[in-house]
Amino acid sequence: MFLKTVLADGQAEQAVIREMQARAAGARGDIEQTVRGVMDDVRTRGWDAVVDYAERFDGKAPYIVEPAALDEAYHACDPALIAALEKAAANIRDYHEKMLVKSWEWQRRPGETLGQTVRGLAKVGIYVPGGTAAYPSSVLMNAIPAKVAGVGEIIMVTPPTENMSNEVLAAAKIAGVDTVIAVGGTQAVAALTYGAGFIPQVDKIVGPGNAYVAAAKKLAFGVVDIDMIAGPSEVLVIADHTANPTYVAADLLSQAEHDKLASAVLLTDSMAQAQAISCEMERMARQLPRWEIIRESVAAYGCAIVFDELADACKMADVVAPEHLEIVTAAPREWLPHIHNAGAVFLGPYAPEPLGDYMAGPSHVLPTAGTARFFSPLSTDTFLKKTSVIEYTRDALAVYAPDIIALAEAEHLRAHARSVAVRFEEETDHAKG
Secondary structure (H helix, E strand, O other), rough: OOOOOEOOOOOOHHHHHHHHOOOOOOOOOHHHHHHHHHHHHHHHOOHHHHHHHHHHOOOOEEEEEEEHHHHHHHHOOHHHHHHHHHHHHHHHHHHHHHOOOOOEEEEEEEEEEEEEEEEEEEEEOOOOOOOOOOOHHHHHHHHHHHHOOOEEEEEEEEEOOOOOOOHHHHHHHHHOOOOEEEOHHHHHHHHHHOOOOOOOOOOOOEEOHHHHHHHHHHHEOOOEEOOOOOOOOOOEEOOOOOHHHHHHHHHHHHHHOOOOOOOEEEEEEOOOHHHHHHEEEEEOOOOOOOHOOOOOOOOOOOOOEEOHHHHHHHHHHHOOOOEEEEEOOOOOHHHHHHOOOOOOEEEOOOOOHHHHHHHHOOOOOOOOOHHHHHHOOHHHHHEEEEEEEEEEEEEEEHHHHHHHHHHHHHOOHHHHHHHHHHHHHHHHHHHHH
């Protein structure tokens, strides 16, 4: 079979999970030492180091892409593509405006005012791959949530190429990116991390990149924030006997074509369905231009696992915690409460994974390699900074003063205790005087 099939027995399916986890580690490789050297050099030498690496790896020194070039790129694109990008941008904006968290205050008791201020970050850097990996949709999916969150300045970095992607530059214009800088690779991440020349230090770096970019973002964390360390793309489909094999096969292939490390996994309670989907995958894949990539991806990391019950398939899905999870069953919404770990869940036969990649509205920047157990998709929350607000009157503080003093003294922090006690002792001393 094109898609190797495993009968769940408590052990075979665990081996699949181990293979997926190993693939993510293998994708990163042993490159951190090289990347660390570049990051340290930029931190030490600043702009001169950035220029040296940019000229070596990008072929030219960094430069700002003028707004006029974005306008030209916008008008050079196919009007149908511009219309699609504008429609996608509107959907992304609508979705993220719905989930935007606001500042709030609450008076718990008289004299006790508590709250939280919520603000967008001051500066955010968005990394956009160049070359053959030109993804205008990723520009929208990263920049628009930042814009909705109220980020002060959005700086996009992308490698300079012989002909920079009109589609990517047009997407930057549509998304409202403030500055586009032609610089790529580790040196771009390092410049955004430490600040160099006209490239400012940012508060957060987001966006996809190759293994070097991912390693650089990992090393940048702590000096700046990052979105996540993204691994190879993955989709997991839970399908029963009612699913259309052609639909499911197409959805699995949509991820397998990304690269040789992409993972496409089918969980089902029907051996006949697994076989039908496998046949459809092979038939369709042979007609696609990225056939060789698909063939290697499916052979190495594709799999169909057949369970006795769909409930067991859901348990398996929760362990895998996939980037994309499709539920294509007779009643898909009934299984949604069983799913706790997934980057995005697609319900039913008419919610294919590419709908989320391009148009629905939620960002397609999702946790991979099992990190959906503790990471969330990129959203407005990614770009917000929250600050607690506490305001008490004297009477309100007096209610808690003995408890605060008791807790502070139990921790042998006498100055903490004194900080509260002195507010009441001073008044007593003043009355005596």
